[in-house]
Structure formats: structure tokens, C-alpha cells
Amino acid sequence: MSRHHATSHPKSVAEFPSALSGGWPAYCGGDAETEIQYLMIDRPTAVSANRPAEELDFIMIDGVRPPSRIMQARERLLLCRLYIGLIRSLHDDYGAEFAADSDSATLRTIGIYVFLRTLMCTPVHASTIARALRLPKATVNRRLQEMMKHGYVERIGNAYRVTDKVNVPDLQSKLQHRIDMIIETATELSKLRTLAAAADSGTA
Numbered sequence: 001m002s003r004h005h006a007t008s009h010p011k012s013v014a015e016f017p018s019a020l021s022g023g024w025p026a027y028c029g030g031d032a033e034t035e036i037q038y039l040m041i042d043r044p045t046a047v048s049a050n051r052p053a054e055e056l057d058f059i060m061i062d063g064v065r066p067p068s069r070i071m072q073a074r075e076r077l078l079l080c081r082l083y084i085g086l087i088r089s090l091h092d093d094y095g096a097e098f099a100a101d102s103d104s105a106t107l108r109t110i111g112i113y114v115f116l117r118t119l120m121c122t123p124v125h126a127s128t129i130a131r132a133l134r135l136p137k138a139t140v141n142r143r144l145q146e147m148m149k150h151g152y153v154e155r156i157g158n159a160y161r162v163t164d165k166v167n168v169p170d171l172q173s174k175l176q177h178r179i180d181m182i183i184e185t186a187t188e189l190s191k192l193r194t195l196a197a198a199a200d201s202g203t204a
Contacts, residue, residue, distance in 0.1 A: 074192055082185040089178055093168045094152065109133055110143045114153055115162050123159035 066073030090108055110129060117124040126144060130137040144160055147153035151165045168174065 075189055078185050078188050078192075082181055085181045086178060089174065089181075093174060094166075106135065106139060107143050107146065110135070110140060111147055111152065111162075114144075114147075114160050115166065118161040123156045123161040125159050129160075 064077065066077050070076065087108065094111075110133065113129055113133060114124060126140045127137055129135070129144075130140045133140070144153055148155065152163060153160050154163050
């Protein structure tokens with residue numbers, strides 16, 4: 001990979017305040033050949049400047065070469081990007097309380113499970129959530145209370161379901177954005193699988 005000129009990069013992290021934590025990593029491996037020349041940022045670049053604003057939270061990875069020491073690195077890179085994109089879209093939809101929570105990953109997971117059970121028309125008990133997600137029941141109860149406080153979950157007898165507050169504005173376009181992220185990732189993964197199969201048949 002050709003070396004990227006220093007003038008192409010921001011002068012400081014402050015220029016891109018939402019850059020991935022860890023600053024600007026210099027190396028992905030142990031030598032100059034594996035140096036990362038393209039930074040994973042979530043703000044417009046020369047590559048992304050013409051893309052719609054709502055797509056910019058799908059972290060750019062063009063030009064990144066993952067370290068060879070990690071098995072299936074490119075595939076896992078694509079999946080990590082998808083996970084992060086989907087998580088961030090939840091933050092955008094449901095407000096700062098999800099991002100600001102000290103254990104927002106657990107909060108999101110419980111919320112998604114309650115959402116699933118609501119869509120299945122089976123409100124769910126806290127003990128069932130705890131077993132299904134392998135979480136302490138006390139943690140589940142605490143997170144359910146937080147979601148009830150914010151109006152996203154309600155109690156029906158001893159069970160829980162999501163409220164109509166999940167019908168966020170501009171829902172169709174937001175769902176389409178998530179679908180596009182999934183399709184793009186699946187397409188890239190399929191290309192990698194095809195290339196790997198071709199390489200294997202060529203060496204057979």
C-alpha cells in the first residue's frame with residue numbers, strides 16, 4: 001500500500017472529535033508494511049463527502065489492511081463495523097440516555113430482547129430475560145426500571161413489553177439505513193468468500 005501523505009490527515013484528534021478511541025494508531029502490525037494509512041473516522045472525508053449525511057455513521061474502512069496475525073481479519077473487520085453502525089443508530093433513535101448509561105451495552109441488550117418478545121406478542125418476565133441473556137436478575141430488574149423511567153418499557157402484570165415510544169420519527173428511512181448497512185456488509189463478505197474459494201481452487 002502506498003504511503004498516505006501527512007497533509008491528508010487531520011492535524012489533531014480535535015478536528016475529528018468522534019474518531020474511534022485510541023487516537024490515530026500508527027501500526028497494525030510489527031513493521032512498516034502493515035502501517036495503517038487510512039484512519040477509521042466517522043466524519044466526511046474525500047471518500048465520503050458525497051454520501052448522504054445519515055450514512056456517515058457507518059465507519060469508513062476503505063484502504064485499511066487488517067493484521068495478518070488475526071484469523072479471518074477482513075471478515076471480522078466488516079462485522080465489527082456493522083455492529084458499531086447498528087449500535088450507534090440505536091443511540092440516534094432512542095436518545096442520549098442509552099449512550100450515557102454506565103452500562104449501556106447491557107441496557108441495549110435487554111431492551112432489544114424485550115422488543116423481540118413484544119413483537120412476538122409474548123411480554124416477558126425479568127427472570128426469563130435473565131436466563132435468556134445470562135445476566136443477573138438484579139441487573140435485569142434495574143435496567144428494566146431505567147427503561148420504564150424513560151418511557152420505553154411498561155409492565156403488564158409481572159411481565160414487560162415495549163411502549164409505543166419505540167415508534168420514533170422517520171422510522172422507515174432509519175430502518176432502511178440499517179438494512180443497507182446489513183446488505184453492504186453481506187455483499188462484501190460474499191466477495192471475500194468468493195475470492196477465498198478461488199484462491200483455494202487455484203492452489204489445489
